[in-house]
Amino acid sequence: MSDNPIRVVVVDDHPVFRLGMSALLDTLVGIECVGEAADAADARTLVARVRPDVVLMDLHLGQGSGIEATRLLRRDHPAVRVLVVSMLNDDASLVAALRAGARGYVLKGASAADVERGIRGVAGGDLVLGGPLADRAGVLLGVRADAPFPQLTDREREILVLLARGLANPMIAHRLGLSAKTVRNNVSAILVKLHLGSRAEAIALARDHGLGAPGPAEAPPVEGRRA
Incomplete structure (x- = not known):
């Protein structure tokens, strides 16, 4: 100390x-x-x-x-x-x-x-x-009192979880029905609020707190014929 x-x-x-x-x-x-x-x-x-x-x-x-x-x-x-x-x-x-x-x-x-x-x-x-x-x-605020990163909005926290799962901005935008610009703006806000210098630091910090551990279900979708 x-x-x-x-x-x-x-x-x-x-x-x-x-x-x-x-x-x-x-x-x-x-x-x-x-x-x-x-x-x-x-x-x-x-x-x-x-x-x-x-x-x-x-x-x-x-x-x-x-x-x-x-x-x-x-x-x-x-x-x-x-x-x-x-x-x-x-x-x-x-x-x-x-x-x-x-x-x-x-x-x-x-x-x-x-x-x-x-x-x-x-x-x-x-x-x-x-x-x-x-x-x-x-x-x-829609989170547990002991939840990590209470300074983030619900949307920012949702995006942080998807970042930690390894999703790129276009995939996050598609998943949440947002524009790519909106996702970029939210990622920038996350970095500012958490005092981080890069996307990689945000991912590491989120995973340290148990958010969004990557798994097989998060693999990128195969491009091709639409249903």
């Missing part, structure tokens, strides 16, 4: 909450608060300057949306993990945050221990959902 502390930025439009969260972080061993921001624009500027490991993100900001801020931070700084800390406990907010790239979601009523676990978890690459949120997310 690295001896370097987990560097955290707090983004929230309520100064009292920022102050309280910063004070909490200062009490945690191996975690360091390296900045605070009150809105989405300041958050992007701060993250670009201090390059934290984790951003604690509220969803209701005075200026800008925490969802959009999360999306842009993940686009511009893929190594930064976002842990949403919000009072919003509705399904739409949870799903939107995960779709935007958040790696965790805890409620503002969570204990200090839960917040600490969330920070350490997302910093380590885990998906962290506090309390009953994990079960709800699995249902809402």
Whole structure:
């Protein structure tokens, strides 16, 4: 394990909450608060300057949306993990945050221990959902709560499975009734979301997680007379 502390930025439009969260972080061993921001624009500027490991993100900001801020931070700084800390406990907010790239979601009523676990978890690459949120997310996103790659859409996950089975883009397009361009776009999105450099890396990662092991049933169809 690295001896370097987990560097955290707090983004929230309520100064009292920022102050309280910063004070909490200062009490945690191996975690360091390296900045605070009150809105989405300041958050992007701060993250670009201090390059934290984790951003604690509220969803209701005075200026800008925490969802959009999360999306842009993940686009511009893929190594930064976002842990949403919000009072919003509705399904739409949870799903939107995960779709935007958040790696965790805890409620503002969570204990200090839960917040600490969330920070350490997302910093380590885990998906962290506090309390009953994990079960709800699995249902809402159409996957088990412990399913791999929750940041992918249903379509992207389906395509990843077929990639892992050894199917080329034209075969995937035919199998799913999609255009070749749509398949290419989805493959590109998969690589971006999983921070991978190539199709081969995506296939290897998917197979490591038990998805789409190739088998004889996946051999290319023989071209010829149509039924």
